[in-house]
Amino acid sequence: MNTRLLYFFGLTALASCSAAGESASSTRPNRTPVAYNTVVECTLYDGMSKTSTQLATVTSGMEVQVMDTVDAYFVKARVTKDGKPLTGYMYRTCFPQR
Template sequence: MKRLILCLFALAPLASCSTAEIGSNSRANRTPVAHNSIVECGLYNGMTKESTVLATLGSGTQVQVTDTVDQYFVKARLTKDGKTLSGYMYRTCFAQ
């Protein structure tokens, strides 16, 4: 029992270092990156089938990708008709 406790205390610093490393990089210094859409796409207010289309973009429209949300969506911002709109777009709208 004492050996098990000693082993756990010996491994604890290693575990805390690796988790601190992951946590510190998760949102560090993210700035918007400009991308051009390659197909006609929509900017949505959410990530569900019931989400409202905020704007429809033609191919070649430049948007600022502010965050990669998951494997299907990115958070994007664009200026259209003098208004800045923020929402979600499918990743397939952009070149790899």
């Protein structure tokens, strides 16, 4: 009898873990780019530090497509410069607080 109870509770624990994993993946946010307008002049970098290569300078009010929030300081962004799309990283402070 004790072996059956132990087996039953083991299966119940495994089932609850797999159910939690399924619900977490179904609530994943949509990863489509979101258009924002910059509030100050900023730089699009190829990496996530100020010593990274500058890809473009984004003027105030220019539209930028934010693709992902990378960390507390940077977002992955895409801008169009001279008809050519550039993808890189920008500081979060370039955009209004939402």
